[in-house]
Amino acid sequence: xxxxxxxxxxxxxxxxxxxxxxxxxxxxxxxxxxxxxxxxxxxxxxxxxxxxxxxxxxxxxxxxxxxxxxxxxxxxxxxxxxxxxxxxxxxxxxxxxxxxxxxxxxxxxxxxxxxxxxxxxxxxxxxxxxxxxxxxxxxxxxxxxxxxxxxxxxxxxxxxxxxxxxxxxxxxxxxxxxxxxxxxxxxxxxxxxxxxxxxxxxxxxxxxxxxxxxxxxxxxxxxxxxxxxxxxxxxxxxxxxxxxxxxxxxxxxxxxxxxxxxxxxxxxxxxxxxxxxxxxxxxxxxxxxxxxxxxxxxxxxxxxxxxxxxxxxxxxxxxxxxxxxxxxxxxxxxxxxxxxxxxxxxxxxxxxxxxxxxxxxxxxxxxxxxxxxxxxxxxxxxxxxxxxxxxxxxxxxxxxxxxxxxxxxxxxxxxxxxxxxxxxxxxxxxxxxxxxxxxxxxxxxxxxxxxxxxxxxxxxxxxxxxxxxxxxxxxxxxxxxxxxxxxxxxxxxxxxxxxxxxxxxxxxxxxxxxxxxxxxxxxxxxxxxxxxxxxxxxxxxxxxxxxxxxxxxxxxxxxxxxxxxxxxxxxxxxxxxxxxxxxxxxxxxxxxxxxxxxxxxxxxxxxxxxxxxxxxxxxxxxxxxxxxxxxxxxxxxxxxxxxxxxxxxxxxxxxxxxxxxxxxxxxxxxxxxxxxxxxxxxxxxxxxxxxxxxxxxxxxxxxxxxxxxx
Numbered sequence: 153x154x155x156x157x158x159x160x161x162x163x164x165x166x167x168x169x170x171x172x173x174x175x176x177x178x179x180x181x182x183x184x185x186x187x188x189x190x191x192x193x194x195x196x197x198x199x200x201x202x203x204x205x206x207x208x209x210x211x212x213x214x215x216x217x218x219x220x221x222x223x224x225x226x227x228x229x230x231x232x233x234x235x236x237x238x239x240x241x242x243x244x245x246x247x248x249x250x251x252x253x254x255x256x257x258x259x260x261x262x263x264x265x266x267x268x269x270x271x272x273x274x275x276x277x278x279x280x281x282x283x284x285x286x287x288x289x290x291x292x293x294x295x296x297x298x299x300x301x302x303x304x305x306x307x308x309x310x311x312x313x314x315x316x317x318x319x320x321x322x323x324x325x326x327x328x329x330x331x332x333x334x335x336x337x338x339x340x341x342x343x344x345x346x347x348x349x350x351x352x353x354x355x356x357x358x359x360x361x362x363x364x365x366x367x368x369x370x371x372x373x374x375x376x377x378x379x380x381x382x383x384x385x386x387x388x389x390x391x392x393x394x395x396x397x398x399x400x401x402x403x404x405x406x407x408x409x410x411x412x413x414x415x416x417x418x419x420x421x422x423x424x425x426x427x428x429x430x431x432x433x434x435x436x437x438x439x440x441x442x443x444x445x446x447x448x449x450x451x452x453x454x455x456x457x458x459x460x461x462x463x464x465x466x467x468x469x470x471x472x473x474x475x476x477x478x479x480x481x482x483x484x485x486x487x488x489x490x491x492x493x494x495x496x497x498x499x500x501x502x503x504x505x506x507x508x509x510x511x512x513x514x515x516x517x518x519x520x521x522x523x524x525x526x527x528x529x530x531x532x533x534x535x536x537x538x539x540x541x542x543x544x545x546x547x548x549x550x551x552x553x554x555x556x557x558x559x560x561x562x563x564x565x566x567x568x569x570x571x572x573x574x575x576x577x578x579x580x581x582x583x584x585x586x587x588x589x590x591x592x593x594x595x596x597x598x599x600x601x602x603x604x605x606x607x608x609x610x611x612x613x614x615x616x617x618x619x620x621x622x623x624x625x626x627x628x629x630x631x632x633x634x635x636x637x638x639x640x641x642x643x644x645x646x647x648x649x650x651x652x653x654x655x656x657x658x659x660x661x662x663x664x665x666x667x668x669x670x671x672x673x674x675x676x677x678x679x680x681x682x683x684x685x686x687x688x689x690x691x692x693x694x695x696x697x698x699x700x701x702x703x704x705x706x707x708x709x710x711x712x713x714x715x716x717x718x719x720x721x722x723x724x725x726x727x728x729x730x731x732x733x734x735x736x737x738x739x740x741x742x743x744x745x746x747x748x749x750x751x752x753x754x755x756x757x758x759x760x761x762x763x764x765x766x767x768x769x770x771x772x773x774x775x776x777x778x779x780x781x782x783x784x785x786x787x788x789x790x791x792x793x794x795x796x797x798x799x800x801x802x803x804x805x806x807x808x809x810x811x812x813x814x815x816x817x818x819x820x821x822x823x824x825x826x827x828x829x830x831x832x833x834x835x836x837x838x839x840x841x842x843x844x845x846x847x848x849x850x851x852x853x854x855x856x857x858x859x860x861x862x
Contacts, residue, residue, distance in 0.1 A: 153175075153176035153341060154174075154175075154176030154177035155173075155176075156346045157169050157170075157172040157176055157345065158170075158173045159346075160345065160349045168215075168219040168220045168223065169216070171216040174212045175210075175212040175213040176338075178208060179209040182202060182206045185201075185205070199250050200250060203245070203253050203257070206257055207238075207261060210257055210265055211237075211261055213261070214234075214261055214265035215231075217264075217266075217268035217271075218233075218268070220272040224272065224276070237260045237261060240256055241253055241256050241257050241260065244256040248310075251309055252309055252311070254306065254307060255309045258302065258304075259303065259306070262298075262299065263299050263303030263304060265299075265303075266295045266298045266299035266302065267295070267299045267303075270291075270294075270296040271292070273288050273289075273291040273292035273295060274288070274292035277289045277291075282351065283347065284352060287345075287348035287351060290344040290347075291348060294337055294341035298334065298337045301330055301333050301334050302334050305317060305318065305319055305321075305322050306319065308320055343374060381650065383653075384649065384650025384653060396608070396617070400619075402634075403606065403632055403634050407619050407632050408621075410546065410549075410553065410621075410630055414630075417456075417457075417516070417542065420456050421456050421458060421516060421518045421535050421537050422501060422520075424455055424456045425461075425518045425519060425533050427452065428449065428452045428461065428520070428535070429521060434448055434463065435523070435524070445471075449472060449473065450474045452474075452535060453535065456537060457537060457541075458535045458537040459515065459538050460473065460474050460536050461535045463522065463531050463532070463533050464532050465530070465532075466497060466530075466531070495519070497521065497532065498521075499521050501519070501520045503518045503519070504626050504627075505517070505539070505623075505626060505628045507557060507563045513538060513540065514538075514563065514564060515537065516537045516538075516539055519532050520532070520533050543555070547566045548566075549566060551632055551634060552567050553565060553631070553632050554570065554575065554630070554631040555628065555629075556620075556628065556629050556631055559578060559582055560575045560576045560602065561574055561575070561586060562574070562631075570598075571592075572592045573598065574594065574598070575598050575599060575603070576599045576601055576602045599611075599618065603631070604620065605620060606618060611633060611635075616634060616635045617633070617634045618632070619631070619632050619634075691703065692704035692707075694767070696746055697753035698753070699753050699757070699766055699767055700765060700766065700767035702767065705769070705777065706823060708777060709765075712765075712777060713820070715779070716779070721779070722780060722781055722782040722785075723778070723779055723780070723781070723817040724777075724781045724785065724786035724814060724815070725814070725816075725826060726789065726812060726813070727769065727774070727813045727827075727833070727834045728773070728774055728776075728790070728813070729810065729838075730749075730752065730809075731808065731809045731843055732808075733745065733772040736805050736808070740805060744803075747803060748805055748808070749768075751803065752797070752802070753766075753768070755797070756774070756776075759792070760776060761778075763780070764776055764777065765779075775830075783816040786814045787814055787845060790812040790845045794809070794810060794812060794843070794844075809843035810843070811837040811838050811843060811845075812834065812845040812846070813831060813832070813834025813837055813845075813846050814833055814845065814846070814847045815829035829848040832848055833847060836848075
């Protein structure tokens with residue numbers, strides 16, 4: 153916009169257009185400074201400079217509109233208007249900080265500046281005809297849109313309407329950042345102004361040669377800049393996606409390392425408690441024969457680094473303890489009510505984590521049943537190991553980590569301010585219990601919903617990658633949060649490349665113009681587009697039958713599975729192939745076999761619904777995807793197709809039959825499982841005599857497994 157406005161200002165000997173050019177250049181600098189602050193570094197002084205420059209850029213836009221209105225004869229205020237506006241912005245700055253200053257700069261300068269500029273362009277467009285009118289109204293519409301997306305949609309602030317209509321609200325509503333829309337609007341305004349100026353030159357010069365030249369130039373430049381912007385956006389997204397994948401892989405590796413550290417300690421405790429429970433002296437001690445149980449417990453505690461060990465009977469009475477008896481009595485006070493105790497009394501080896509809110513410490517428990525002479529459970533062996541060493545190691549870790557209890561409360565972390573905060577929303581039924589257990593509970597969830605594995609989420613207004621891992625078969629979990637400033641830093645490379653490509657394109661367009669070479673390049677571009685379209689079509693089409701190929705079918709299958717799972721609509725899959733097709737190839741040759749495949753494909757394609765997807769899966773095997781159809785509807789279709797095929801006489805080979813396998817989507821996580829069920833049904837149809845239909849359901853699956861085992 154700045155470059156185009158400078159060109160126009162030269163023709164008008166300055167005037168208002170210089171202020172519009174200054175706005176374009178100044179605001180562009182502000183955007184780059186914001187990007188640097190977001191990705192590289194920021195400082196209070198740097199922030200203040202950016203806010204001041206932002207306000208100046210909008211003041212330049214308002215001055216363009218004021219001078220243009222004055223030129224058109226409208227009654228406009230003098231330059232004194234900037235004094236009260238500046239006082240408002242400075243007052244907001246001093247009272248609430250730079251964030252509020254940005255909000256009021258947009259309200260008091262951007263909205264009136266862009267809206268009045270729109271009015272000036274519309275006023276001028278009303279006086280002209282032809283291309284000037286179209287370009288003038290296009291520029292007016294662009295500035296009016298800019299008044300909304302740049303003036304009304306502001307950062308979140310505790311003042312109306314910024315508390316409601318803001319950048320976060322816009323992103324949630326549209327799915328795209330408002331900055332992208334602002335850039336697109338500014339781009340359209342610049343092209344509209346350029347077109348308006350060119351139309352005026354055409355009218356002044358009145359030469360067909362220049363008209364043709366300008367029309368070629370503006371069309372070619374528009375196409376080139378659009379391609380550059382789209383390519384730059386794609387590159388930027390690609391660089392960001394590469395970093396996101398690396399971030400996910402690195403975070404998983406870090407979490408695996410932490411979990412393995414914990415699992416190693418847990419495995420030794422579980423193994424040792426089983427040894428203690430199975431020791432003959434311990435089993436004798438339960439009936440009062442042995443006196444070595446205390447020594448065995450002490451050895452187990454020493455070997456595992458545990459804090460204590462004890463043997464407790466079903467009534468909750470301690471029969472034996474390691475070294476510190478009082479500590480064991482205190483620790484075992486609540487053990488009979490724990491999950492580990494109940495599991496042990498059922499004959500299971502159990503483990504878990506117990507958190508002491510009074511001391512802020514956590515311990516790992518492992519328990520194993522002790523069996524009597526007749527195989528009955530007579531008591532339980534317990535080892536308790538403090539997690540202090542494990543937690544100390546994690547506190548030296550530079551990434552935020554959280555040890556989360558089964559209800560989602562952060563009990564241990566290397567970020568003290570996050571302790572006792574809920575990781576995700578807590579059910580109302582347990583909220584009162586948690587507030588009693590954790591008096592300092594911060595019931596402000598970090599995440600909007602519970603986390604099973606890993607996902608990208610908004611954490612206190614910032615994007616981050618969150619990864620969760622349950623620890624050693626317990627309902628406690630470790631969570632790591634990795635911020636994503638690096639994602640934007642990697643994307644900055646794509647933005648810089650796009651900038652230089654834009655500059656180079658503009659220099660070429662404004663410097664050399666277009667010649668006959670442009671027409672040749674345009675023809676080549678159209679030929680390339682046609683070739684790309686043909687290549688794209690061939691990439692998803694089977695060359696023999698003209699049906700969808702396996703690649704295209706997989707793409708559609710993945711989308712339909714997600715749609716079925718999201719909306720609860722049925723989805724069925726039919727696999728079929730030609731019976732004894734090898735005999736056709738052997739007896740009549742492959743050319744006849746190909747002819748049969750083509751004839752069969754045309755026959756089936758005419759009989760399915762427009763929403764169904766028919767594809768050649770491979771060789772003589774075909775697949776039909778039936779969105780919105782359950783297995784009963786799929787069976788009806790398969791029956792009609794089987795009868796149809798049986799009644800048709802195929803060229804050179806006569807009659808033939810097909811076998812069908814059907815499966816309805818049951819919420820499988822991947823395509824292979826879904827396809828595998830349909831393929832198993834097809835195999836069963838072939839195994840049971842061919843020219844038949846088999847449906848894969850739960851009972852079918854059991855029979856197939858039984859047949860396989862036999």
